[in-house]
Amino acid sequence: GENVEQHPSTLSVQEGDSAVIKCTYSDSASNYFPWYKQELGKGPQLIIDIRSNVGEKKDQRIAVTLNKTAKHFSLHITETQPEDSAVYFCAASIRRNAGGTSYGKLTFGQGTILTVHP
Amino acid sequence: GAVVSQHPSRVICKSGTSVKIECRSLDFQATTMFWYRQFPKQSLMLMATSNEGSKATYEQGVEKDKFLINHASLTLSTLTVTSAHPEDSSFYICSATEWGWTEAFFGQGTRLTVV
Numbered sequence: 001g002e003n004v005e006q007h008p009s010t011l012s013v014q015e016g017d018s019a020v021i022k023c024t025y026s027d028s029a030s031n032y033f034p035w036y037k038q039e040l041g042k043g044p045q046l047i048i049d050i051r052s053n054v055g056e057k058k059d060q061r062i063a064v065t066l067n068k069t070a071k072h073f074s075l076h077i078t079e080t081q082p083e084d085s086a087v088y089f090c091a092a093s094i095r096r097n098a099g100g101t102s103y104g105k106l107t108f109g110q111g112t113i114l115t116v117h118p
Numbered sequence: 119g120a121v122v123s124q125h126p127s128r129v130i131c132k133s134g135t136s137v138k139i140e141c142r143s144l145d146f147q148a149t150t151m152f153w154y155r156q157f158p159k160q161s162l163m164l165m166a167t168s169n170e171g172s173k174a175t176y177e178q179g180v181e182k183d184k185f186l187i188n189h190a191s192l193t194l195s196t197l198t199v200t201s202a203h204p205e206d207s208s209f210y211i212c213s214a215t216e217w218g219w220t221e222a223f224f225g226q227g228t229r230l231t232v233v
Contacts, residue, residue, distance in 0.1 A: 034221070043124070043211050043224035044162070089161060093222075105152065106213075106222060108161045 002027040006109025021112045023090035024072040030092040038087045080116045088112045120146045124225025139197045139228045141212030147192040148214035156209040202232040
């Protein structure tokens with residue numbers, strides 16, 4: 001099955017700095033890579049995602065890059081703010097073709113605790 | 119985005135009793151729902167996958183007789199923890215996807231404490 005490794009486990013930055021979190025995956029069939037932000041006591045919230053036919057995607061201060069050959073993808077947060085502090089999870093998934101019944105089954109990385117100091 | 123509502127958010131129960139957690143998709147038809155368990159400071163561990171109208175598929179090591187999953191409609195799935203014990207205390211999270219979508223929408227999670 002799929003295995004997703006995430007690094008670093010903790011990341012501490014000063015407000016305004018950039019933060020980068022990296023993930024690798026093992027199954028070359030994976031074709032969907034979402035990133036989630038989880039605040040204490042809450043469910044994960046999707047912040048950005050990328051599909052395997054795209055190498056990079058950006059949404060304001062957040063960007064994700066994907067290298068299919070190397071099987072790794074990264075989350076980049078620029079101009080970090082204290083409210084960005086949370087646990088971030090990467091995930092990998094296989095989107096099945098018509099007839100499949102397991103859409104959205106995700107394999108998660110171990111998580112990164114991001115702390116942004118004012 | 120789509121909304122998944124999970125209830126209750128917190129529940130405390132006595133050892134030996136059963137607890138039911140509900141997961142509802144409010145504005146879309148959830149053909150597939152997933153149930154996760156999360157221990158403190160750890161990642162989400164998939165427990166089971168449930169397709170509407172079918173029996174749930176459990177991940178290896180998850181006791182299907184202990185964690186009963188029902189997905190009888192396109193908007194509701196339930197997880198029942200039967201004969202709960204303190205070691206079942208955890209954060210349980212559901213997610214749902216609609217046919218043809220890739221994105222999974224997550225509920226708010228349920229903090230279960232068994233005393």
